[in-house]
Amino acid sequence: MFIQKKSEICFLFLERVSEQLAPDYKSFVSAEMWLQLILERLRTRYYRSQDQLWFDFDLIIHCSKTYNGQEDELTQTAEAMVDKIRKELRMFINCNHETKSKAIARPFIIAKGKNTG
DSSP states (O other): OHHHHTHHHHGGGSSOOOTTTOTTHHHHOSSOOOHHHHHHHHHTTOOSSHHHHHHHHHHHHHHHHHHHOTTOHHHHHHHHHHHHHHHHHHHHHHHHHHHOTTOSSGGGTOOSSSOOO
């Protein structure tokens, strides 16, 4: 999976922003998101649609824009990271659809409310 293979890119967004790192973060960002939470949600089949997954990835960018600003290097890194992850996932999902008509990104545990096999 891209997140695990590209840890040097994803490292900054892997864990929840700590109070030690940014004591005032929660006063700016009300809905936090980080990659480990997305991975946990994938493992527990939290997502019922791809749109829910994309929303959480976009939330990482939104949080960075809110706290760091649109032009900040960290925000630009978040945008590039999410774009790469999205492309990788879409390629995997498309390949999976071609080989198994019933599967919807089964290794990523994106389900539409029913067991796909």
